[in-house]
Amino acid sequence: MQMSTDTAVSLGRNARPVPAILxxxxxxxxxxxxxxxxxxxxxxxxxxxxxxxxxxxxxxxTPTCILGLALHFxxxxxxxxxxxxxxRKLKFLAESPVVCGLFYGxxxxxxxxxxxxxxxxxxxxxPFQYLxxxxxxxxxxxLIGLPxxxxxxxxxx
Numbered sequence: 001m002q003m004s005t006d007t008a009v010s011l012g013r014n015a016r017p018v019p020a021i022l023x024x025x026x027x028x029x030x031x032x033x034x035x036x037x038x039x040x041x042x043x044x045x046x047x048x049x050x051x052x053x054x055x056x057x058x059x060x061x062t063p064t065c066i067l068g069l070a071l072h073f074x075x076x077x078x079x080x081x082x083x084x085x086x087x088r089k090l091k092f093l094a095e096s097p098v099v100c101g102l103f104y105g106x107x108x109x110x111x112x113x114x115x116x117x118x119x120x121x122x123x124x125x126x127p128f129q130y131l132x133x134x135x136x137x138x139x140x141x142x143l144i145g146l147p148x149x150x151x152x153x154x155x156x157x
Contacts, residue, residue, distance in 0.1 A: 015156040021084050024151030025077030031143040033072055039135075045069045051120035075116075079108050080148045087152050094157035097149035105145025109137050 036044040043058070045068030050057035052071060057064050083104055087093035093100045113136070117124040 015088075017084055017156055020152045020155035021077060021080045023155065024083070024148035025080035026073065027147040027151065028080065028144040029073040029076030031147065032076065032139065033069070035139055035143060045072070048072050050122050051117065054121040075112075076144065079144065080151065083148045084152050084156055087156065093149065094153050097153040098146065101146040101149025102141045103145070104149060105141035105143075106137055108144055109140035112140075 033044070040047065042065075045065040046058050046060050047068065048071050049060060049064045049068035052067070053060070053064070057068075083093065093104075113126075113128075
């Protein structure tokens with residue numbers, strides 16, 4: 001028995017995980033990095049590296065910046081991989097990418113701020129300023145969660 005193209009696509013038979021993960025992760029990483037460079041300047045990459053190396057990384061040079069950017073994109077691509085993996089079991093993640101992507105952005109924000117940063121080498125736990133909190137959630141919703149979800153929808157549904 002032969003399936004129609006619509007049925008095959010809806011079952012994920014034409015899923016392409018590598019482009020779904022890489023396009024979503026790289027686009028989210030670029031958008032987030034550009035926003036962070038605008039808001040925090042070029043020291044943003046050293047700030048990310050300090051999560052691994054400690055506060056001494058804040059005074060680091062080019063290698064520290066490269067490490068920070070590599071870590072930044074590793075996190076973004078990892079977030080895309082998690083969303084892709086979840087979408088294989090929870091079909092609504094690919095079927096409703098806008099709503100799910102916006103909520104996923106909030107989830108990524110919470111994981112980063114409540115788990116990753118407190119357990120990093122800089123042990124950041126707040127306190128959070130209201131403006132920074134709102135701005136961070138909105139950035140994660142629209143510039144991280146949404147591109148990842150749309151990429152999964154495009155390449156993997």
